[in-house]
Amino acid sequence: MDTVRDKRFGAFWWVVFPTASTSISAIPxxxxxxxxxxxxxxxxxxxxxxxxxxxxxxxxxxxxxTRRLNTxxxxxxxxxxxxxxxALGLAIVIFRVFVAWVRDVWRAACERMNVSMExxxxxxKLITARDSHLRGEVKTKARPVVELSFKFASGESKTAIRRxxxxxxxxxxxxAFAFKNPAARKGIFRNIAIQKIINAVxxxxxxxxxPNFPEYFDPLPLFVLALILTVIENCIDEWASGTRTDIPFTxxxxxxxxxxxxxxxxxxxxxxxxxxxxxxxxxxxxxxxxAHSGAEPRTATSKxxxxxxxxxxxxxxxxxxxxxxxEEDEDEEMDGDDEDEDDE
Numbered sequence: 001m002d003t004v005r006d007k008r009f010g011a012f013w014w015v016v017f018p019t020a021s022t023s024i025s026a027i028p029x030x031x032x033x034x035x036x037x038x039x040x041x042x043x044x045x046x047x048x049x050x051x052x053x054x055x056x057x058x059x060x061x062x063x064x065x066t067r068r069l070n071t072x073x074x075x076x077x078x079x080x081x082x083x084x085x086x087a088l089g090l091a092i093v094i095f096r097v098f099v100a101w102v103r104d105v106w107r108a109a110c111e112r113m114n115v116s117m118e119x120x121x122x123x124x125k126l127i128t129a130r131d132s133h134l135r136g137e138v139k140t141k142a143r144p145v146v147e148l149s150f151k152f153a154s155g156e157s158k159t160a161i162r163r164x165x166x167x168x169x170x171x172x173x174x175x176a177f178a179f180k181n182p183a184a185r186k187g188i189f190r191n192i193a194i195q196k197i198i199n200a201v202x203x204x205x206x207x208x209x210x211p212n213f214p215e216y217f218d219p220l221p222l223f224v225l226a227l228i229l230t231v232i233e234n235c236i237d238e239w240a241s242g243t244r245t246d247i248p249f250t251x252x253x254x255x256x257x258x259x260x261x262x263x264x265x266x267x268x269x270x271x272x273x274x275x276x277x278x279x280x281x282x283x284x285x286x287x288x289x290x291a292h293s294g295a296e297p298r299t300a301t302s303k304x305x306x307x308x309x310x311x312x313x314x315x316x317x318x319x320x321x322x323x324x325x326x327e328e329d330e331d332e333e334m335d336g337d338d339e340d341e342d343d344e
Contacts, residue, residue: 084123087113091127138231139249141200142193146235147244149193150177154244161242168239175264177232188268189225189281195288197228203289210286211295218298219282220289222269226261230254233261 080088091109106119106127146152150167153160171177178194180187202210202217202224210217217224234249234257247253269278290297 080123083113083115084117087115087117088123088126091123135231135249135251138197138201138227139234142197142228142231143235143238145193145196145200146232149191149196150236152239152244156243163242164239165242168236168242171236172233172240175229177236178229189229189265189278191232193232194225194228195285197231198224198285198289199292203293206293206295208293210289211293214286214290214298217289218286219279220285222265222278222282223262225282225285226258226265229261230258233257 087106087109090112091106103119106117106123110117147154150171152164152167155161171182176182176185178189178191179185180190180192182191198210198220202208205211231249234247234254238244238247265278272278287297
């Protein structure tokens with residue numbers, strides 16, 4: 001599959017696993033991120049169909065110039081002015097989460113900051129450099145989790161090798177590894193390894209991307225779950241012979257696996273949309289990750305707020321016309337206690 005499409009910008013970039021089948025516009029409409037970015041949303045075209053050309057909505061933005069302060073040596077984020085660095089940081093977060101064109105990512109970041117800045121070749125390189133970095137980070141953190149969660153055992157004994165090979169075969173069969181109980185095939189997309197890897201990559205602490213950017217992670221994006229499923233499959237593949245053999249987690253080797261998981265998740269969502277099952281799963285993955293990070297739950301409310309009885313009383317007052325009280329009556333009620341004291 002040819003990924004070099006847009007010669008005006010030098011390359012046609014995709015995060016993690018390049019393809020022409022998905023874009024940032026494919027973020028499900030129900031996600032907070034889609035609303036926050038104000039992007040058109042739709043399911044990606046099926047294989048063989050052309051991707052429709054979509055325009056991002058026009059917003060009233062402050063036009064600014066990106067300024068590179070240090071022009072010598074290898075380009076780095078700190079070479080740019082503060083505003084450009086902020087937009088770059090946000091663009092990288094979006095790029096890590098969604099399968100998207102780098103131009104769409106940059107424009108979405110600028111729109112969120114209410115600025116308009118040119119995407120220079122240097123900035124494009126800094127953003128797209130994150131795809132291989134993300135794959136490496138995910139693989140490094142997933143490998144020990146998979147080994148422990150699926151009980152692979154290091155060692156050269158014939159018994160250990162046979163056992164490891166048997167586990168790998170069972171887990172790879174019909175995505176058994178995605179279930180909380182692989183043997184009974186119960187708890188779909190709830191295997192403990194999924195949550196542990198999500199925690200390690202995106203919710204390691206309160207300053208990590210998950211807690212800091214809830215508009216992109218609440219609920220967890222479908223594409224992130226697909227990435228986690230793909231890296232788990234990669235780590236299981238390493239045990240196929242019975243002893244762990246390094247298999248690089250590259251786009252070329254695992255692109256089709258990733259897209260298979262994206263398609264499976266989208267099909268599952270479509271079939272169960274009446275019950276909102278996938279959205280509940282993605283929400284739970286986010287909530288558990290946020291709790292792991294130590295950040296406060298987003299649903300937490302401050303103490304001392306209005307009671308439901310207060311709201312019911314207000315509705316009754318409105319229906320009875322008691323909210324149309326004049327200022328004189330209000331003063332009398334406020335001063336009533338003082339008058340009683342004076343009478344005494």
